[in-house]
Amino acid sequence: MQEPEPRTNLTENTLLLGLFILLLFSSPILAWWATPGNVWYLPYLLWLVVILLIAWVHRRRHES
Numbered sequence: 001m002q003e004p005e006p007r008t009n010l011t012e013n014t015l016l017l018g019l020f021i022l023l024l025f026s027s028p029i030l031a032w033w034a035t036p037g038n039v040w041y042l043p044y045l046l047w048l049v050v051i052l053l054i055a056w057v058h059r060r061r062h063e064s
Contacts, residue, residue: 013057021050 023029024046033042 010061013061017053017057020053024050 029046032038033046
């Protein structure tokens with residue numbers, strides 16, 4: 001049985017994921033996806049990326 005990861009590693013992963021989400025939904029990218037002519041499902045695609053990243057981090061954390 002593996003020993004659990006240190007708490008700091010989990011905090012770092014959470015912080016990095018939060019910063020990625022903040023970057024993804026910050027103003028320049030928000031303005032890019034809201035421009036006319038983009039496909040209607042682009043915001044849903046970006047949310048899917050966020051959800052899949054969260055699921056991947058969660059699965060990686062709880063594999064042991």
